[in-house]
Amino acid sequence: MRDVDLTTIAGVRRYLSNTPFASHTINALTGGFTNFTYRIYLNDSFKGSATLVLKYAAPYVAALGTMALSTERQKFDVEALRLVRKMHADDDVITVPNVHLFDEEAHVMIIDDCGTDARTLKQLVIDEALPQTLAEAIGAAIGRFLGRVHAWNKDASFDMGIFGNNEMGKTISALVTYGRLISTLSGRDNIAALADPGLDIPEEKLAVISKLAETRSHEIGSTTEVFTHGDFWPGNIMVTLRRESEGDAPGLEKLYVLDWEVAKVGLRGLDIGQFCAEMRLLQRFYASRQEETSTIIRSFLLAYRGGSEPDEALTRVAIAHVGAHLVAWTPRVHWGDKEDTRKAVAEGVELLIGGAEGTSAWLEGSLVGKLM
8 A cells, every 4th residue: 555645643543444453443653653553442442452553663763744754653653563572571671562563564563562551651750759669670570681782792592683783773873873973063053052152161172082083973873782762761661650549649550661773783881871861861950859759760760780890881871861862952952941841951061071081980970970
């Protein structure tokens, strides 16, 4: 059905007709950026499921419409989901959706629905104060999960497969953070929150950051370190909670890790740093959530490290990536007012410098110091 417009609900309904996934109701899901995503309510249940999720990968970024993006990204998403499913039992508290259909010609995948009551971890933290025990459980589960993913290729039987050749993923990971650091800080990108006045970063700090950005970009393109998610942030982690009865404190039901389109051979510190950076932004811009975000970060790092030895090199990469994320993304995604945005970027600068030049004691006291 090459003539079907899968950017519309009518087109999706036509595409699904005469398949096991024919649906009486289709809702477009919000919150995504790259793909067109829909919840489909099936005419007949499929393997016990009444609803599933359909993702269509157009040859451009869905939220922008004009920015070209290879549809090959969906192949990496599907293959990563299938791989991770093999590595985790269905009854794990944290897993990934099962892939029920991959139509490579139409660029369509149909996967498990995380549930109509599921929220991203980012939205959950914004929405409600979490009991400490719940925050600890969430952070620990995510840390254990990421630690297992990063440890796979230490097993001689692990086949990295197509992920060693995800050149698109490598290019994106380098470009959207390290490729924009100097142009962001120097004012060349003309970002309103960072202008009038400009940031006036000292030249010696810009030189350190420029060297770090060049080094890290090279490492991203050449590393053979481990299998990584590539876009590991709280917006790609869905959470469902359970309450035994009305008024009870919520408990953790399930976590799903989504959107593996830039999964690749990569640097462990980038996955760790991106997650911690987004949690740090929640701390900065939602002051009432300081306690639970701190608990999630701490339990995440402790669970990730497990019983392993302190790793200063990993800690440097992770904290520098927190800084890179704060600089490159905070002024481009609306978090708060101009003053608070500038403060977050200024913090990012200091974390970049610390990652490059900080002492072991500084690293141990940093946001990711539990890795030390």
